[in-house]
Amino acid sequence: MINSMAAKHAVWPKEDDAIFGLAAKAQQAIKKYGKDKVIDSTLGALADDDGNLICMKAVYDELKSMPNENIAAYALVAGQPDYLDAVQEACFKEYRPEAYIKAVATPGGTGSVRHTIYNYTNSGDSVLVSDWYWKPYVTISEEYGRKVDFYNLFNDKNEFNIKSFRESFEKLLNKQKRLVAIINSPAQNPTGYSLSDDEWKQVIDLMVENAKDKENRIILLVDAAYIDFAGKGNERRKFFKQFSNLPENILVVIGYSLSKGYTMYGMRLGAAIGISSSKDIAEEFYYSCAHSNRANWSNCNRGAMEVMTRISNDPKKSEAYEAEKAIYKNMLHKRAEAFVKASEDAGLEILPYRDGFFVSIPCDNAKAISDKLMEDNLFLIPLKKGLRFAVCAVSEEKCKKAPKMIKSIMDNIQKEK
Numbered sequence: 001m002i003n004s005m006a007a008k009h010a011v012w013p014k015e016d017d018a019i020f021g022l023a024a025k026a027q028q029a030i031k032k033y034g035k036d037k038v039i040d041s042t043l044g045a046l047a048d049d050d051g052n053l054i055c056m057k058a059v060y061d062e063l064k065s066m067p068n069e070n071i072a073a074y075a076l077v078a079g080q081p082d083y084l085d086a087v088q089e090a091c092f093k094e095y096r097p098e099a100y101i102k103a104v105a106t107p108g109g110t111g112s113v114r115h116t117i118y119n120y121t122n123s124g125d126s127v128l129v130s131d132w133y134w135k136p137y138v139t140i141s142e143e144y145g146r147k148v149d150f151y152n153l154f155n156d157k158n159e160f161n162i163k164s165f166r167e168s169f170e171k172l173l174n175k176q177k178r179l180v181a182i183i184n185s186p187a188q189n190p191t192g193y194s195l196s197d198d199e200w201k202q203v204i205d206l207m208v209e210n211a212k213d214k215e216n217r218i219i220l221l222v223d224a225a226y227i228d229f230a231g232k233g234n235e236r237r238k239f240f241k242q243f244s245n246l247p248e249n250i251l252v253v254i255g256y257s258l259s260k261g262y263t264m265y266g267m268r269l270g271a272a273i274g275i276s277s278s279k280d281i282a283e284e285f286y287y288s289c290a291h292s293n294r295a296n297w298s299n300c301n302r303g304a305m306e307v308m309t310r311i312s313n314d315p316k317k318s319e320a321y322e323a324e325k326a327i328y329k330n331m332l333h334k335r336a337e338a339f340v341k342a343s344e345d346a347g348l349e350i351l352p353y354r355d356g357f358f359v360s361i362p363c364d365n366a367k368a369i370s371d372k373l374m375e376d377n378l379f380l381i382p383l384k385k386g387l388r389f390a391v392c393a394v395s396e397e398k399c400k401k402a403p404k405m406i407k408s409i410m411d412n413i414q415k416e417k
């Protein structure tokens, strides 16, 4: 009997996605016990206080008003030109760096991660990622025969650990002479951390210093998937200006996503935005990503591009969209604030939260704690280094309750040891 047909590189453990698995269990509990008895903090999507997915009216009214052919048509391989302009505007706002900038449409932020990893590393190279990380960085790297090395995200003062970043960065760069380093900020998944402008400066100083060796190729991927829910106004975009006039052997790629900011999760649209002081390098980036689009998914969702462009290019629609987003941003902020405060009150240690959809709780036995919490109908995600609580999916009331429940289970497990 044969038990495998796949080529060797395509055989992976028979595991279903853990997050979606836990989300399904939470849904079963809701069916059995009722919504008010269950805390479902599994999925990284904005939900209202009843747990229903939030779908922005400004976005879906626009989509439904469009002629079918604008939704059904193919898009250009690199993306519609007006979308590629609009997405850069949406990403940078008033903080566009002085550089050559080229964008290519991708299916969500995931596509930009894929393109950066595949197109800017050689087979067998390691990509640099923080120890608190979004798992698909590893999945994508593995898919293409790349490895991942980790730096510690936080130092003992709970600030960005530039020392650890520097050590791993220089070790890999010296060995490989090219490096893709990923920083997921602002509003990191899973911790909710955002680098300060000063921490960004330290990262850039380090890159510039290492760019003196002209043999080095330095690629910084800024995964900005949650930027639309970070900070007050556009303050969390200021750091983009620091990508102005960098040495030619530094390429910055912004992974932008419409999944969260436009509540278009399943519509699969985003962009890879390349920033370089060299026109040639920016163009090379564009053609390299366009080739990858054609080879992988041909082109992206035309209807989603149209919606985004129509909203951006019409001041009234744009205002309505921004006003609606501000309501949800505020809701998210209040939930997170409630969770942070309740954690303090309960004596639950959490990682420094600044913005975004998630808060993380460092601990050793995350899986055991998560299993126990499920018995109390609290569903969260166990990670290697702790637990991830999705404030985006849980009402303020429940955000106030959860930390005490988590702390109590953690203490019980500790006692049993």
Ligand SMILES: Cc1ncc(COP(=O)(O)O)c(C=O)c1O
Pocket (backbone or CB within 6 Å): 044, 107, 108, 109, 110, 111, 134, 184, 188, 189, 223, 225, 257, 258, 259, 260, 265, 269, 270
């Ligand atoms: C850290 C991070 N990066 C990128 C993404 C991009 O997701 P999508 O491809 O759905 O836009 C996500 C979404 O969950 C994320 O959490």
